[in-house]
Amino acid sequence: MNKLTHVNNKGEANMVDVSDKNNTTRIAKASAKVLMKSETLQEIKGNNLKKGDVLSVARIAGIMAAKQTHHLIPMCHSLNLSKISVDFEFIENGVQITTLAKLNAQTGVEMEALTAASIAALTIYDMCKALDHFIKITDVQLLEKEGGKSGHWKSENA
Known part of the structure; x- marks a missing residue:
């Protein structure tokens, strides 16, 4: 069994030293789904919401969130x-979000990709909640890392 790297020998929280x-x-890719009523999805597709362009705002929110992951x-x-990158695909009764985070560094970017997907999903929820009280965010997951x-x-779901 692998030892947890964020816990020291005393069981205390510990930031991993990546200096060596x-x-x-x-590169990391992640995804999330936002499920909703078909009427809500049509409003997003038609860009008819009073709050503005849902997917543009969600994309910017996801990008901003990834850049702030270490604060969260x-x-x-x-x-x-x-x-x-934060990309969207319309699926039956919802929106599939796929994110990609990339850098050249000593540590991975999985959490940044997952944070981008999560915050993009929450932004869609926030912008549509007045229309639909049954929106559900599902399947937040890491798809791939290298x-x-x-x-x-690579996940079997990728």
Whole structure:
């Protein structure tokens, strides 16, 4: 069993020291789904909401959130991200969000990709909640990561 890296020998929270790790290109992809009534989805597609363009705002929110991950998750390192993308696909009764985070560094960007997906989903929820009280955010997950000592990993859901 792998030892948890964010806990020291006394069981206390501990930020991992990555100073001896090599800089490599690291990429992570994540996703989330926002499920809603078909009427709500049609309002998003038609860009008819009073609050504005839902997907444009959600994209910006996801990008901003990824850049702030270290402020939100205590043991995350402050990273100089080189790329964040937040993309949307309309699915039956909802929106599929896919994010990508990339950099050249000593630590990975999984949390940044997951944070971008989560905050983009929450932004869609926020902008549509007046129309639909049954919106559900599901399937927030890491899809793929590459770079670093552990190499390439891909989810069966990717």
